[in-house]
Amino acid sequence: MRTFDQLIAAHRAGHGLVRPFYMNPEIFERDMERVFRRHWHCLTHASVIPNAGDFELFRLGDEAVILTRVADGTIHAMLNVCRHRGAEVCTVQKGNATAFVCPYHAWTYTNDGSLRAGRMMPKDFDRSQHGLKKLHVRVAAGLVFISFADKPLDFEPVERSLRSSCGQYGWADAKVAHRETYSFSANWKLAIENYVECYHCGPAHPEYSKTHSLKQPSETIEKLNLSMEARTSALGVHIISGDHWQHSAAGQEAIDTFRYALFDGAETGSEDGKPVAPLMGGFTAYDGGVTSIHLGGTTFLICYPDHGLIYRFIPQTVGTCEMELIWLVRGDAVEGRDYDLARLTWLWRVTTAQDKKIIEHTARGVRSHYFVPGPIAPMERNELRFIGWYLEEMSRAAP
Ligand code: FES
Numbered sequence: 043m044r045t046f047d048q049l050i051a052a053h054r055a056g057h058g059l060v061r062p063f064y065m066n067p068e069i070f071e072r073d074m075e076r077v078f079r080r081h082w083h084c085l086t087h088a089s090v091i092p093n094a095g096d097f098e099l100f101r102l103g104d105e106a107v108i109l110t111r112v113a114d115g116t117i118h119a120m121l122n123v124c125r126h127r128g129a130e131v132c133t134v135q136k137g138n139a140t141a142f143v144c145p146y147h148a149w150t151y152t153n154d155g156s157l158r159a160g161r162m163m164p165k166d167f168d169r170s171q172h173g174l175k176k177l178h179v180r181v182a183a184g185l186v187f188i189s190f191a192d193k194p195l196d197f198e199p200v201e202r203s204l205r206s207s208c209g210q211y212g213w214a215d216a217k218v219a220h221r222e223t224y225s226f227s228a229n230w231k232l233a234i235e236n237y238v239e240c241y242h243c244g245p246a247h248p249e250y251s252k253t254h255s256l257k258q259p260s261e262t263i264e265k266l267n268l269s270m271e272a273r274t275s276a277l278g279v280h281i282i283s284g285d286h287w288q289h290s291a292a293g294q295e296a297i298d299t300f301r302y303a304l305f306d307g308a309e310t311g312s313e314d315g316k317p318v319a320p321l322m323g324g325f326t327a328y329d330g331g332v333t334s335i336h337l338g339g340t341t342f343l344i345c346y347p348d349h350g351l352i353y354r355f356i357p358q359t360v361g362t363c364e365m366e367l368i369w370l371v372r373g374d375a376v377e378g379r380d381y382d383l384a385r386l387t388w389l390w391r392v393t394t395a396q397d398k399k400i401i402e403h404t405a406r407g408v409r410s411h412y413f414v415p416g417p418i419a420p421m422e423r424n425e426l427r428f429i430g431w432y433l434e435e436m437s438r439a440a441p
């Protein structure tokens with residue numbers, strides 16, 4: 043096989059990635075080191091652990107993370123790996139606890155990760171050096187982000203950006219209405235490459251394409267966008283508009299924010315374009331717009347005036363990944379009274395089922411030793427950006 047440097051050197055500008063990027067276990071390990079363990083990931087919305095002592099366990103490939111809220115209200119994240127002989131310390135998915143007792147030899151950790159007791163250890167055993175490995179945590183617009191890196195990428199510009207996007211949609215006061223996890227028999231990059239382009243939306247997503255304009259030629263979108271932006275500012279809502287792309291080259295986390303219009307008459311992302319939940323944040327009416335955010339390597343967000351979506355892509359093995367889809371609504375909305383779960387989730391459940399099929403068709407196709415990536419179409423601009431960004435991350439010196 044060609045070396046990694048040879049593969050990078052042979053990459054054809056304007057084309058997709060070659061087979062080894064989806065099939066080779068060594069490249070997958072490099073993905074984990076350069077992208078997964080270097081970048082920030084959204085885990086969830088802070089409202090899933092509202093009270094002191096609440097915790098939830100998250101599995102991300104080989105890693106398991108305990109997310110806790112401690113007595114002073116702050117959120118902590120730590121690896122679920124005992125500092126004695128490595129057993130999983132927390133064995134339940136979700137609950138409320140002030141301490142975790144390892145099921146193996148009963149070392150006991152408080153819910154901020156410090157080791158409170160190690161049974162029958164010698165007198166000179168230093169508990170302070172044996173807490174659970176802590177991860178960096180940031181909460182922005184109600185979203186909880188973690189980074190595995192020792193020195194994480196600068197998150198401040200992302201926080202600022204999220205304040206003027208998700209912040210305007212009131213995400214800090216939102217709640218989780220529904221979560222669903224999808225497993226794909228495909229390399230994680232195939233799932234993300236599919237997510238970021240809408241060239242496939244016309245043929246693959248007839249339901250989505252009825253209300254969303256992204257599959258249209260750019261002149262049509264631009265016209266629709268102009269009237270959408272006018273409606274947004276008439277509502278007094280100020281969301282960054284246009285295309286905002288921040289690279290991660292300068293040690294800052296990458297974020298790409300853009301807005302686009304629904305077709306005239308459509309108000310939100312639903313089966314019939316009609317509202318599905320109470321308006322959120324600064325919205326007093328529907329502007330017919332969608333805000334879309336791509337963050338780091340695995341987090342994707344969609345904001346409508348009445349609900350939001352978090353997409354978490356989780357690489358598992360070289361040939362499998364997961365995606366968790368989280369639906370957000372206003373914090374005080376009550377299911378059955380203010381929203382109907384089936385209507386709220388219909389569009390993106392239908393669309394994701396379609397995506398799963400095409401992602402797995404592609405995964406089977408690229409397995410062929412004769413697969414040669416073709417040219418990326420102009421409508422796949424964001425895919426090209428993702429591929430370019432990924433290759434740069436992968437070409438960096440090892441952390
Ligand atoms: S492995 Fe946890 S106490 Fe021994």
Ligand SMILES: [Fe+2]
Nearest residue numbers: 236237247397
């Ligand atoms: Fe899709």
